[in-house]
Amino acid sequence: QKEVEQNSGPLSVPEGAIASLNCTYSDRGSQSFFWYRQYSGKSPELIMFIYSNGDKEDGRFTAQLNKASQYVSLLIRDSQPSDSATYLCAVNTQGGSEKLVFGKGTKLTVNP
């Protein structure tokens, strides 16, 4: 069974700090990896996707992918209270399917 694992948290960081969110996946053939943010009572919003090993930066967000370790992370620099949300890791597995397998999410709280 293809699985995506995340620490459920809650993860609490002070405002201005770096928040580090981690995700591991079981299917070694996985091709692309996504981070979504979900505010309470709202639907998920795509933050970033990555499909090559290494780092990908977009503003205050950096996604890191290590396929050998089957590990993907999201760093949020200069965390703001508005970043407080649940962050979902999603993985597109091999086989050409467009389905994503989602982790259960990590709840992040940024304290002012």
Added chain:
Amino acid sequence: GAVVSQHPSRVICKSGTSVKIECRSLDFQATTMFWYRQFPKQSLMLMATSNEGSKATYEQGVEKDKFLINHASLTLSTLTVTSAHPEDSSFYICSASKGGGVSYEQYFGPGTRLTVT
């Protein structure tokens, strides 16, 4: 952009009635649309995958006769909850994929909160 709309945003219905939820991709053609359900404090659960012009593929444990999906065009998919019961009360979210390339990212609609009384 990649904007997905859903209608209605909130619906209350009586037990035994049917409810239709629409999902539209507003600025792109969606090769595939997905329907998810999310109960409070739980993760997204994929219900079905829908391709334009073909039958939806349902996930294990999801009753296809209860959750009817129609994907009439590359910009519209509908989910009909038939003979709704209180246990069907949930947050229903659709997503759409542009398809192609290597990324397969999905863009989510704002969701529909269904309450069955």
